[in-house]
Amino acid sequence: MGSKVTSTDEIAELLVYLGRAARGVDTGSNLTSAQWTALRFFARANGISRTPSAFASFHATTRGTASQTIKSLLAKGYLARCDAADDKRSVRYDLTDAGTQVMCGDPLRELSDAIHRLDAGLKSALRLALPALVGQLADIRDTVAFGTCADCRHFSGGGATGYCACVAAELAPADLGRLCISFAAIQDRTLVLGGADKRKTT
Amino acid sequence: MGSKVTSTDEIAELLVYLGRAARGVDTGSNLTSAQWTALRFFARANGISRTPSAFASFHATTRGTASQTIKSLLAKGYLARCDAADDKRSVRYDLTDAGTQVMCGDPLRELSDAIHRLDAGLKSALRLALPALVGQLADIRDTVAFGTCADCRHFSGGGATGYCACVAAELAPADLGRLCISFAAIQDRTLVLGGADKRKTT
DNA sequence: CACACTAGTTTCGTTTCGATACTATCCGTG
DNA sequence: CACGGATAGTATCGAAACGAAACTAGTGTG
Numbered sequence: 001m002g003s004k005v006t007s008t009d010e011i012a013e014l015l016v017y018l019g020r021a022a023r024g025v026d027t028g029s030n031l032t033s034a035q036w037t038a039l040r041f042f043a044r045a046n047g048i049s050r051t052p053s054a055f056a057s058f059h060a061t062t063r064g065t066a067s068q069t070i071k072s073l074l075a076k077g078y079l080a081r082c083d084a085a086d087d088k089r090s091v092r093y094d095l096t097d098a099g100t101q102v103m104c105g106d107p108l109r110e111l112s113d114a115i116h117r118l119d120a121g122l123k124s125a126l127r128l129a130l131p132a133l134v135g136q137l138a139d140i141r142d143t144v145a146f147g148t149c150a151d152c153r154h155f156s157g158g159g160a161t162g163y164c165a166c167v168a169a170e171l172a173p174a175d176l177g178r179l180c181i182s183f184a185a186i187q188d189r190t191l192v193l194g195g196a197d198k199r200k201t202t
Numbered sequence: 203m204g205s206k207v208t209s210t211d212e213i214a215e216l217l218v219y220l221g222r223a224a225r226g227v228d229t230g231s232n233l234t235s236a237q238w239t240a241l242r243f244f245a246r247a248n249g250i251s252r253t254p255s256a257f258a259s260f261h262a263t264t265r266g267t268a269s270q271t272i273k274s275l276l277a278k279g280y281l282a283r284c285d286a287a288d289d290k291r292s293v294r295y296d297l298t299d300a301g302t303q304v305m306c307g308d309p310l311r312e313l314s315d316a317i318h319r320l321d322a323g324l325k326s327a328l329r330l331a332l333p334a335l336v337g338q339l340a341d342i343r344d345t346v347a348f349g350t351c352a353d354c355r356h357f358s359g360g361g362a363t364g365y366c367a368c369v370a371a372e373l374a375p376a377d378l379g380r381l382c383i384s385f386a387a388i389q390d391r392t393l394v395l396g397g398a399d400k401r402k403t404t
Numbered sequence: 405c406a407c408a409c410t411a412g413t414t415t416c417g418t419t420t421c422g423a424t425a426c427t428a429t430c431c432g433t434g
Numbered sequence: 435c436a437c438g439g440a441t442a443g444t445a446t447c448g449a450a451a452c453g454a455a456a457c458t459a460g461t462g463t464g
Contacts, residue, residue, distance in 0.1 A: 007329050010350065012224065012313045013242065014332040017348065019221010020239075021262055021339060022214065034451070037222075040215065053411060060223055065452055067413055089411040089460045111214045114338035122334055125327030127209050130216040132324055136316035137223060146219065148212065236420075255442060267421050269444055291429045291442040 024107030031076075034059070036107065038069045039078060043095050043103055046178040048167070050092050054181040057144050078102055135185025147183040149176050154184060226309030233278075236261070238309065240271045241280060245297050245305055248380040250369070252294050256383040259346050280304055337387025349385040351378050356386060 023033050031039065041055050056066035070093060073079040078099035083091045095103070115123060131151040138145030149155040154166040164171050166182040225235045233241065243257050258268035272295060275281040280301035285293045297305070317325060333353040340347030351357040356368040366373050368384045 006314075008314050008317045008325070009310075011317050011325070011328050011332060012310050013246065014336060015217065015220050015313065016224050016239070016310065017221075017260070018217050018332065018336060018339070019219075019224065021336075022218050022221065023262070032450075037218070044215065051411080052413090058219070060225070061451095062453055063412070064414080064454080068451085071413085087411080087461075091412065108211075108214050108218065110342055111217065111339060112208075112210050114335055114342055115210045115213050117338045117342075118331065118334060122327070122331040123210070123213070125324065126213050126331050126335075129320065129324040129328050129331075130213060130220065132320060133316055133328075134216060134220060134223075136319045137220070137313060140312055140316055140319075234420080253442080254444090264422055265443070266423080266445080270421085273444085289430070289442080293443065 018111070022108060022111040024110045029102050029105050031102075034065075034069050035073055038066075038073055039095070039099060039103060040106065040108065041179065042079060042093055043100070044179045046175040046180050047092065049179060049181040050094065051090055052093075057181070058146050058179070073099075131185065138185065144181060145183055145185055146179050146181065147185060148179060151185060152180065152183050154182065220313070224310060224313040226312045231304050231307050233304075236263075236267075236271045237275055240268075240275055241297070241301060241305060242308065242310065243381065244281060244295055245302070246381045248377040248382050249294070251381055251383040252296065253292055254295075259383070260348050260381070275301075333387060340387065346383060347385055347387055348381050348383065349387060350381060353387060354382065354385050356384065 023036075037059055038055060041058055042050050045054065045058075052066045052070055053063055055070070056063045059066060059069075070079060074081065074093075076098075078096055079093045080096045080099075081091060082094045085092060115126070118126075131147055134145050134147060135151075149162060149164070149171065152164075154164050155171075156163050156165065161173060162171050162176060163169070166180075166184075225238075239261055240257060243260055244252050247256065247260075254268045254272055255265055257272070258265045261268060261271075272281060276283065276295075278300075280298055281295045282298045283293060284296045287294060317328070320328075333349055336347050336349060337353075351364060351366070351373065354366075356366050357373075358365050358367065363375060364373055364378060365371070368382075368386075
């Protein structure tokens with residue numbers, strides 16, 4: 001094989017291309033690409049997911065590297081250490097006010113603008129297809145996926161609040177719709193392999 | 203300001219996430235992420251686009267870095283220097299047999315598989331939405347976009363052959379459907395999902 | 405309580421990448 | 435034709451990003 005190019009391959013290429021192009025140009029506040037990804041993650045993840053380990057698996061890197069990235073953001077004053085969990089090993093990082101401030105200059109905004117300009121049909125198609133794709137990929141790799149409650153198998157109930165079968169509790173409105181490390185994609189397919197919670201961190 | 207999260211932002215995040223996750227695990231043939239991207243590009247670009255400069259703008263990097271990546275692939279014997287243009291400054295690189303061989307182990311295959319498993323409707327939606335998105339992004343940034351003839355404004359005529367208004371000539375079948383540096387996106391694409399509203403597997 | 409395991413951090417060496425400078429070639433203008 | 439200015443490609447260097455490994459500390463299971 002190798003020489004036959006299907007539309008599937010083309011889609012894959014475009015995804016990689018967009019993912020790289022999305023890094024954009026850093027205007028002003030000089031953060032590196034990794035730092036932006038981290039800041040974005042901590043801005044968007046729910047309480048139980050704002051940890052170095054969770055960010056490491058989200059960013060597909062090691063915990064050591066993740067720790068370094070976080071440290072640099074701490075030094076800049078954009079993140080604050082905030083350990084308030086029952087597990088004393090665990091550390092939670094929150095965005096500071098300066099952190100939320102600087103997020104306004106996120107270079108990803110360019111990509112958001114481009115998406116915003118898309119035809120509404122195309123946009124909602126993306127809104128459906130991409131989470132599904134993330135789920136498929138995580139399934140193939142047998143790794144953790146990330147996603148938000150709306151696409152999560154653990155979630156039930158709609159409206160302003162809802163129930164998460166994973167933490168076994170009603171969700172705070174603030175955490176609803178945020179990135180979650182315990183996310184498990186809803187699969188259209190019937191071939192789902194069993195485990196609801198498959199985690200693997202090296 | 204920055205705290206309201208729209209579905210647009212979610213899409214952008216997912217694209218970045220997928221783009222990074224798509225790097226996959228390198229099985230066997232140890233090429234770096236940049237080297238894979240280069241190899242993929244030279245495998246998929248048409249004649250006038252297989253140059254260091256074109257790759258540099260495709261990969262959103264500098265010509266110097268692009269040159270280095272290419273050099274490493276030359277050393278491995280996956281690319282061959284092949285300057286046959288009228289412009290003596292310009293250099294064209296082609297994949298060697300070993301290069302096409304090694305492309306079979308492309309880690310991007312995992313992502314392709316994931317796409318392949320998607321519902322057909324979602325997949326064709328991606329096939330429409332992503333090129334449009336690339337076009338919008340290039341438009342906002344005022345940079346070059348990359349794409350294939352099917353989505354290109356310069357292209358007309360269908361079937362096995364077609365006319366490219368940019369090179370002002372009929373295209374060789376081999377170059378039809380390959381990446382082109384002179385690509386210009388068709389702007390107003392809308393999603394027309396046929397009557398078959400798909401929700402199920404296969 | 406011993407053992408295995410996980411969370412987080414630090415250190416170190418490799419690799420990668422961007423900025424810069426340099427050469428060769430093309431092209432337009434007088 | 436000569437002379438700039440622009441463009442294609444390359445080489446060099448320093449900063450950073452990253453992965454691997456070692457280390458500390460807390461958890462939980464037998």
